[in-house]
Amino acid sequence: MKNAPTIPPRCWAEIDLAALERNLRRIRQALPPHIRYVAVVKADAYGHGLHPTVARLMHAGADLFAVANVAEGAAVREIGPGWPILVLGPLLPEEAEFAVHYDLTCTVSSFAEVDRLDQVGRQAGRALPVHLKIDTGMGRAGVWHEHAPALAAEILKRPHLSLDGVFTHFSSADCDPEFTDRQRRLFLDTLSRCIGIADRRLLIHTDNSAGLESLAEDGPINAVRVGLLQFGILPHESSLLARVQPDPVFSFHTRIGLVKTVPAGTGISYGRTRVVSRETKLAVLAAGYGDGIPRACSDRGRVLVRGRRCPILGRVTMDQTVVDVTDVPEADLGDEVVLVGRQGSEQISLGEFSHWADTIPWETLTSVTKRVRRIYRTGLS
Template identity: 55%
Template sequence: MSQSTTTPFRCWAEIDLAALERNLKSIRAALPEHIKYIAVVKAEAYGHGMQQTVARLMQANVDMFAVANVLEAAKIREIGTGWPIIVLGATLENEESYLFEYDLIPTISTIEEVERLNRKARSHEKPLKAHIKIDTGMGRLGIWHEYATELFDAFHKATFLTLGGVYTHFASASRDPEFTRRQRQLFTETIAKVDWLETEKLLIHADNSAGISTFAPDSVYNAVRIGLLQFGIAPYPLSILGEVDTTPIFEFKSRVGIVKQLPAGATISYGRSRTLQRDSRVAIVCAGYGDGVPLKLSDRGDVLISGERCPILGQVTMDQTIVDVTDIEGVVKSGDQVTLIGPQGEGGIRLQEFSEWAETIPWEILCSVTKRVPRIYRTAIITG
């Protein structure tokens, strides 16, 4: 049950953990049974909150977690043990001890990393499991595919390193299927060149939330990395898997501060960014860019009040946003709930729509809702 009717907060986010678990089960059901589920929870679980999200994913029996760095991984270890954690970002030299303290799996992209981590593992007298990343067109981390054989050879000679997996990252899985097919081909061909690899003993993964739309069940891949989709956001078709029934778990809400009457000709917000063309009733919403309402929403986009869309007027400010409630039937008053993202009454504002108004992507919106916005968790236990 939503707690928004009783919360004292001026601006808050609601996270539906039961929906998160349902989403995970729906994604799993669409994949072959042998495929391992790697839950990507970097950046505070895409802004949803690391501790609560990870705890629910553990309860839902994910196979593995993936994070951006060792400090994020350490937070997971404080929540629970027993789940492998892969660090997707590069491990800096002063972070190496965390790999052993928290039993983490680093990503290796260079021969220098092989040599450095092998020395560290030898000094700890403890073998270190790692994944090799191959760059097939992303241009970020990973050894460029044409040079990958050299990295595999160096790894094979490292006496204190154990290979746990090999992966790549799709650069445009949601927009360019032809380029994605090319990346798949390069990845498969690169792995095939390494004659000592026992792929059946490794995690081979490439597919993120967008990538599973072209997932090949009979391929060498035996794991997927799921981030945005498990949170119910799928801004792309999932044709190969068929219908994957996921529900957005994130809602962004605020309240009306005051309601006031302004005459035609009155100017709105900083820089007199808007001049009213009619006598208007406006509501001052208790949320601004200091909470995560993008400045790009100045004079564009809507919020929901009483289930009706109300356009944003003028420039979004740090703590407040002005909206037009002239056309709403009934009384709008201080304390009324405002929905920026999510359902209200018969209407709703989707995260994708909100992102388009802001000229950005859902990932950034979720990560940009600031720390001063409390997260309220719905924790209903699901059955079935």
């Protein structure tokens, strides 16, 4: 069909790319000048959309990118050449040749990975860049810290591997500063015992957004991995993060699909989990858990209608959500409803929305589904 009109969205997310660029600059200003900026863009850039997000971060001056797997790395490489791309997760055996093809840097946690990647490098006729990951207490990927010096020595012996970085992952930077400090000291001690790396120009990184508060200005650490903070979300309260004052990048919207009034005693939605005690004006929203409104928000969450907070009634269903707009008598069919973001003088933060859903902002962002249209605001920062 030629020249078919664009169907207006029933549910959409707005992504403010200018705010993203401002956040990167503010984070840089809050960090020591020698620290390199690793932009973490895994999981479709935390649900913001990989291509527009990465393109803006490239424009804004990110030093390198980090992704979860080879497929994500390949997608970033297609956007622009020249930037180093670190694959944070372990590679499946058949993925190594694609890492070579797309010029990706692989993470190494075991001797078996060293053998496999060295062989792939030999077949490619060049040395493959790798980062050694050290497990300092996360208990996930990474070589256990006691065995890290031996693995580092093995990497340095391999002619078709190039050790370009060493890192660890803090498990509790947002809630346990004592354990984070213990992990940091253990990492630095382990690093000092890795013979042969002191004279190499390596990228040394330990901190994500939550760990920036305890980052030391001196010492070997010369990079940070920034994910959530660049999208305007504070992982926890701290003086450094407060200084950054990031702007929200993401907001979440839908519309009223139906307005009706029901008498007292009416049960709302599946299971009649809520029975109204008064005559109630209802707005049926054109979005549900099939769009990214978590079912856990049932009878707990709030939305903004004409700048006022209105409670969700009953269970959130796949395609619709019912809210009480009795106290907003002017609410009408087609009105915009804000799930996350600002409307008038009121605001619902992503953290508040996630709290109602018994989850964390990371999961909320990556749970907004494909049928939610992303609308990009591309103004100057």
